[in-house]
Amino acid sequence: MKRGKVWLAAAGVVIDSKGRWLVVKKAYGGLKGQWSLPAGFVDEGERVDEAAVREVKEETNIDAGVCGVVGIRTGVIRDDVSDTMIIFHMDLNEEKEPLPNKSELFDARWMSVDELAESPDTSVLLRSIVKLFETAGLGCIEVPDPGPQFGYTSYRFFI
Numbered sequence: 001m002k003r004g005k006v007w008l009a010a011a012g013v014v015i016d017s018k019g020r021w022l023v024v025k026k027a028y029g030g031l032k033g034q035w036s037l038p039a040g041f042v043d044e045g046e047r048v049d050e051a052a053v054r055e056v057k058e059e060t061n062i063d064a065g066v067c068g069v070v071g072i073r074t075g076v077i078r079d080d081v082s083d084t085m086i087i088f089h090m091d092l093n094e095e096k097e098p099l100p101n102k103s104e105l106f107d108a109r110w111m112s113v114d115e116l117a118e119s120p121d122t123s124v125l126l127r128s129i130v131k132l133f134e135t136a137g138l139g140c141i142e143v144p145d146p147g148p149q150f151g152y153t154s155y156r157f158f159i
Helices: 048-060 113-118 124-135
Strands: 006-014 021-026 039-041 064-077 081-092 105-111
Touching: 006 021, 006 048, 006 064, 021 048, 021 113, 039 048, 048 064, 048 081, 048 105, 064 124, 113 124
Parallel strands: 006 081
Antiparallel strands: 006 039, 021 105, 064 081
């Protein structure tokens, strides 16, 4: 799919009952060979939270639902391409071992915070999110659709 010059992506922070993070090691791009969060671009006709759920499932075969927003990463590449990623906090639906999508990933696994801190392959963004995660004040809240005047066919609000 042609992305144009405005890119919108979604990522998921999924943590199991043992406190381990779901991480992937990409086989391509700027994060090739680094531990990062499951992530990818938003498709046409898809909400950004739906993209996060889809990407986590496609990359790792893990089912999770969006609970809240961890943060937004945004930047401009080479003074030309606007690149934004919404990073979501996600609830794990079923605890199981991830199965990496070998067409996109070298690996997918659960890793503890200590393992991520010690690994030289942990990406800069993931290191920052892990350090700040406990102070983020994440929560789940449902806010109603703002009204028919906007014409939303699908709508969700997260904090």
